[in-house]
Amino acid sequence: MNITIAGCGQTKFGELWESSPRSLARQAVFTAIADSGVNKKSIQAIFVSNMLSEMLGMQSHLGALFAEELGISVPAYTIEGACASGGLAVHSAINSLLSQRYDTVLVLGVEKMTDHSSEYISSALMGAGSNEERLAGATFPGLYALLARAHMEKYGTTESQLASVSVKNHFHASLNPLAQFSHPLTLDQVMRSSYVATPLKLLDCSPISDGAAAIILQRSPTPKKNTVEIIASEIATDTLGLANRNSLTELQSTRKAAKNAFTSCGIAPSDIDIAEVHDCFSIAEILAIEDIAFDKKGEVAKKMEQGEYRLDTGQGLVVNSSGGLKGCGHPIGATGVKQIIEIYNQLHGQCKDRQVKNARLGLTHNVGGTGATAVIHILKKHD
Amino acid sequence: MISPIKVWRNQKKYAQQIGKVGTIISWTIINISPEGFIDQSPYPIALIKLSDGTNTLAQIVDWEEKHLRKNQPVIATIRRTQEVAPDEVIAYGIKFKPLD
Amino acid sequence: MVGIVSYGTYLPKSRLSLADIASVWKKNPEEIIKSLGVSEKTVPSIDEDAVTIAIEAATQALKNFPQKRSNIGALFMGSESHPYAVNPSSSIVGEFLDIGHNYLSADLEFACKAGSAAIQIVASLISSKQINYGLAIGSDTAQSKPRNALEYTSASAGAAFLLGSSKVIASLEAYTSYSSDTPDFWRRDGSKYPSHAGRFTGEPAYFFHVMNSANLLFQKINLKASDIDYCVFHMPNGKFPREVAHRLGFTEAQLAPSLTVSQIGNPYSASSLMGLAALLDIAKPHQKIFMVSYGSGAGSDAFLWETTPDILAIQKRKTKNHDLVSDQIKNKTYINYLDYLKQTHKL
Numbered sequence: 001m002n003i004t005i006a007g008c009g010q011t012k013f014g015e016l017w018e019s020s021p022r023s024l025a026r027q028a029v030f031t032a033i034a035d036s037g038v039n040k041k042s043i044q045a046i047f048v049s050n051m052l053s054e055m056l057g058m059q060s061h062l063g064a065l066f067a068e069e070l071g072i073s074v075p076a077y078t079i080e081g082a083c084a085s086g087g088l089a090v091h092s093a094i095n096s097l098l099s100q101r102y103d104t105v106l107v108l109g110v111e112k113m114t115d116h117s118s119e120y121i122s123s124a125l126m127g128a129g130s131n132e133e134r135l136a137g138a139t140f141p142g143l144y145a146l147l148a149r150a151h152m153e154k155y156g157t158t159e160s161q162l163a164s165v166s167v168k169n170h171f172h173a174s175l176n177p178l179a180q181f182s183h184p185l186t187l188d189q190v191m192r193s194s195y196v197a198t199p200l201k202l203l204d205c206s207p208i209s210d211g212a213a214a215i216i217l218q219r220s221p222t223p224k225k226n227t228v229e230i231i232a233s234e235i236a237t238d239t240l241g242l243a244n245r246n247s248l249t250e251l252q253s254t255r256k257a258a259k260n261a262f263t264s265c266g267i268a269p270s271d272i273d274i275a276e277v278h279d280c281f282s283i284a285e286i287l288a289i290e291d292i293a294f295d296k297k298g299e300v301a302k303k304m305e306q307g308e309y310r311l312d313t314g315q316g317l318v319v320n321s322s323g324g325l326k327g328c329g330h331p332i333g334a335t336g337v338k339q340i341i342e343i344y345n346q347l348h349g350q351c352k353d354r355q356v357k358n359a360r361l362g363l364t365h366n367v368g369g370t371g372a373t374a375v376i377h378i379l380k381k382h383d
Numbered sequence: 384m385i386s387p388i389k390v391w392r393n394q395k396k397y398a399q400q401i402g403k404v405g406t407i408i409s410w411t412i413i414n415i416s417p418e419g420f421i422d423q424s425p426y427p428i429a430l431i432k433l434s435d436g437t438n439t440l441a442q443i444v445d446w447e448e449k450h451l452r453k454n455q456p457v458i459a460t461i462r463r464t465q466e467v468a469p470d471e472v473i474a475y476g477i478k479f480k481p482l483d
Numbered sequence: 484m485v486g487i488v489s490y491g492t493y494l495p496k497s498r499l500s501l502a503d504i505a506s507v508w509k510k511n512p513e514e515i516i517k518s519l520g521v522s523e524k525t526v527p528s529i530d531e532d533a534v535t536i537a538i539e540a541a542t543q544a545l546k547n548f549p550q551k552r553s554n555i556g557a558l559f560m561g562s563e564s565h566p567y568a569v570n571p572s573s574s575i576v577g578e579f580l581d582i583g584h585n586y587l588s589a590d591l592e593f594a595c596k597a598g599s600a601a602i603q604i605v606a607s608l609i610s611s612k613q614i615n616y617g618l619a620i621g622s623d624t625a626q627s628k629p630r631n632a633l634e635y636t637s638a639s640a641g642a643a644f645l646l647g648s649s650k651v652i653a654s655l656e657a658y659t660s661y662s663s664d665t666p667d668f669w670r671r672d673g674s675k676y677p678s679h680a681g682r683f684t685g686e687p688a689y690f691f692h693v694m695n696s697a698n699l700l701f702q703k704i705n706l707k708a709s710d711i712d713y714c715v716f717h718m719p720n721g722k723f724p725r726e727v728a729h730r731l732g733f734t735e736a737q738l739a740p741s742l743t744v745s746q747i748g749n750p751y752s753a754s755s756l757m758g759l760a761a762l763l764d765i766a767k768p769h770q771k772i773f774m775v776s777y778g779s780g781a782g783s784d785a786f787l788w789e790t791t792p793d794i795l796a797i798q799k800r801k802t803k804n805h806d807l808v809s810d811q812i813k814n815k816t817y818i819n820y821l822d823y824l825k826q827t828h829k830l
Contacts, residue, residue, distance in 0.1 A: 118415075119416075119417055119418045119421065120417075120418060122415070122416070122417035122418070123417040123418045123419065126417060130440075131393070132439065132440055132441075133440050135393070135464050135465070135474075135476050136428050136440050136441045136442050136464075136478075137413060137416055137417070137419070137420035137423065137424075137426060137428060137442055137464075137465075138413070138428045138440055139413055139415065139416065139417055141413075141415070142411050142413045142428055145411035146409040146410070146411055146428075146429075146430055146440075147409075148411075149409045149410065149411060150408070150409045153409070153453060194414070195412070195414050196413075196414055196415045197411045197412065197413045197414065197415070198411050198412045198414075199411075200411075241440060242430055242438075242440055243430060243437075243438040243439050243440045244438065248408065248409055248430070394578070394579075397579060398578065398579050398580065398581035399581070401538070401542055401579065402542060402546075422529055422825075422828075423529055423530060444528060444530065445496045445528065445816075447816065460535075460538075460539060461535050461538045461539075461579055462528070462530040462531060462535050463530040463531070463532060463535065464530070473532075473534075473566055473567075475534070475535065475575070475579070478530070483814075
């Protein structure tokens with residue numbers, strides 16, 4: 001595809017009371033511009049990724065807002081697909097480069113969530129699902145809880161196995177200075193947290209976060225050595241609500257997008273060294289690893305419990321070295337872009353304490369709602 | 384503020400749903416509920432397979448622990464759904480009761 | 484000949500025992516239960532109201548109605564807990580029952596006799612041949628102030644009667660009504676809880692109006708209490724209907740099967756209607772039922788019903804579907820006083 005990542009920038013994720021969407025965007029973008037060595041004037045378009053600005057902040061028209069804020073007066077617009085907004089924005093940016101309309105574009109994912117009460121945010125997040133789900137009072141954790149229970153019924157997955165996902169991701173996050181959480185969690189702490197929607201407990205759920213992440217993408221027919229390229233970008237769509245799904249124990253959108261991504265670049269799941277997957281809830285990471293076909297259905301939970309996928313004890317693929325959504329935080333519009341940044345840093349050997357040795361191929365997996373949208377990107381270090 | 388027109392448009396399909404039976408596919412008890420559902424909480428929601436082969440997602444009411452299981456038969460009825468302000472139009476919708 | 488074609492009832496699942504209420508206010512439970520003749524009452528779920536309860540009752544009534552619902556030409560719903568002060572419960576119920584749009588409806592309020600008034604109005608529309616079928620519903624989730632005496636009996640239920648002129652299971656042989664302006668029990672607009680005038684609610688209110696309406700009916704039908712099989716009266720508690728039955732010459736046996744109050748309390752506009760339904764569940768063909776409602780403010784509607792052989796088929800279907808009043812009374816879950824406060828929106 002000849003798409004290279006010229007530079008990246010990310011703010012810390014967390015409860016950033018003093019930060020506004022504008023200040024978050026400035027920080028992430030100017031870091032990305034500095035990292036890329038690209039002149040600000042050569043950016044030809046801005047793809048903004050955001051879900052809740054309209055509902056929470058009463059502000060739409062973010063393309064124009066950030067173009068002005070950043071002093072980059074170019075074509076700019078927002079892409080939204082609930083929690084998959086980031087992945088969708090990266091995909092749209094790639095399309096614009098493949099069309100040869102542009103050579104250099106900016107993707108900015110930004111979300112400001114902590115100005116509002118958790119009940120209000122909980123309501124707003126239900127916008128990712130269907131009207132029927134909202135009228136049933138089905139919160140986002142509630143919907144994933146239905147998936148968790150179905151998985152437990154079919155494969156014997158236990159709450160303790162789910163909890164080990166959060167333990168792993170908090171351990172990884174403790175090694176990531178930009179992560180929301182810096183403290184590791186014990187299995188006992190996760191198991192003792194109170195139920196949000198049975199069987200999912202508070203510590204099975206990703207947090208409410210503020211943050212921004214930005215990348216600069218370029219079309220480069222002759223990429224330089226050691227650049228990081230995006231070699232696959234695929235989206236798949238499934239039904240909006242759970243009621244019309246074919247399966248409750250797999251996200252078919254993930255399956256389809258992953259299959260198409262691997263086929264498009266001739267890579268197998270076993271070639272991937274490092275993956276950032278969409279762990280909005282612990283069960284979501286189990287489903288992701290299964291549905292991307294990294295491992296067999298029904299076997300991932302046990303492997304997770306035994307210490308696989310971890311930086312320290314994993315034997316193969318490392319999952320969510322950034323801390324994932326659970327440990328690093330989940331400012332919705334920023335997550336999909338942050339995932340790209342983590343893989344970019346891993347492939348460049350810049351991750352210090354959480355560096356995966358000899359990482360050459362990475363994958364990002366970004367999901368919208370309960371699996372209505374799934375976006376897969378595969379990144380490669382160019383020799 | 385829930386639009387009364389949206390309430391009206393949504394309610395048109397409910398008359399046909401009353402009395403429909405189905406079975407529970409998966410369920411959860413929501414302990415932390417969003418605005419509009421706080422007074423009702425905690426409450427179970429379930430994915431239900433209806434006898435006509437389609438699925439629906441709805442709240443379960445008049446329940447005991449023993450009813451929250453896969454394959455539990457349930458029947459559709461009308462209840463108030465979202466809590467609204469005293470000067471707003473009342474939102475009615477479909478919820479499901481266990482069938483013993 | 485006008486009469487009941489089909490009927491349906493609904494009781495919310497929760498029950499609160501009077502002993503629990505008494506112990507909250509440090510009163511003697513046995514004394515209260517004995518003096519009221521009530522041991523427990525129904526409490527609506529937090530998401531139920533007079534409209535949802537009316538829909539449940541009417542849905543059951545329409546289960547046994549083989550014709551097209553669009554033949555229903557009137558729907559009157561009586562309640563003292565209509566969810567809106569302005570916006571008819573009747574047409575919300577009509578819409579959810581999918582009876583089409585060619586019907587007359589309006590909401591009724593006359594304290595506990597709004598449901599029985601609905602029956603007389605619908606019956607009149609049928610006998611004047613203005614409509615073929617009509618629904619008369621009494622439904623309530625009536626409120627009472629904590630610690631007030633009414634708290635022991637104010638309950639919740641719905642009863643719906645589909646009236647028509649063919650294939651009736653009980654014909655309406657005669658009816659009378661007696662009305663006055665009597666301030667025994669009232670609730671001002673905007674006020675959450677009703678008020679009452681203590682002992683004035685007895686002789687000058689309940690007894691005066693029930694006796695007068697009943698005597699008007701006896702004169703009209705030219706029968707004595709001993710010519711009648713069953714009687715049912717409005718049941719604000721277990722004592723008043725027993726006393727008035729006795730005064731009118733009815734025996735305990737004629738009254739007993741109608742006394743739903745002891746297990747469900749007083750569901751206001753549905754009270755005498757629930758008692759009537761309980762009688763229809765067990766009556767044999769060609770039996771006479773003497774019914775007198777009472778509504779504070781005040782007034783009394785009296786009815787003489789006579790069952791037909793068609794009642795047997797409905798009883799059989801209801802027995803099979805566990806739709807009898809006795810089935811609904813048994814289908815219960817006990818709650819405590821705190822749940823009662825939450826469910827009735829007092830907390």
